[in-house]
Amino acid sequence: MLSYDRNKDRVLKQIMALSFTQNELVLFLDTHPDNQKALAKYHEITAELKELRKFYKENFGPLTNAEVTSKTDWEWIKSPWPWEN
Template sequence: MPDRHTMLRQISEVSFVINDLTLFLDTHPTDKGALDLFDKYSQERKLLLNDYEQQFEPLTTDYVQTETEHTNKDFCHHADKRHFTWVDGPTPWEGGHI
């Protein structure tokens, strides 16, 4: 299983592709190839974000949960009870990423 930094790099790379495709689609909104690539990489990003959230903590509020208990107790101070998972994970001064 990839480590935190490897997964963050993968998410960053796919996010860059999506941002670039978004700019292209702003001026070429009917380009089939670009639309297909956008769909492909958007789905890949969703899977990567979901996998990252399952292993570590949510990176966006889209993946925040309130009905979960995390098994990863490294940076989760409330792993044994229902909590707002946005607070899980290291803070920037603990090596976390914004």
């Protein structure tokens, strides 16, 4: 696993940047489906984003309510809201 910053805001900004990059690569691949370099970069970014989202959830709580996995605890409500630093 990669080493990530322990600052919540910086990790969230990194997730946002990777998500933006991933979306841009999707749009590019829609018009250039045979571009192997872009496809490889898409898979690289997607894997990194998955790991970073996992790190965020484990350290700061779920990013969305769809990421709540506990069958006995509604963990979504336990982490601070974005405006509650």
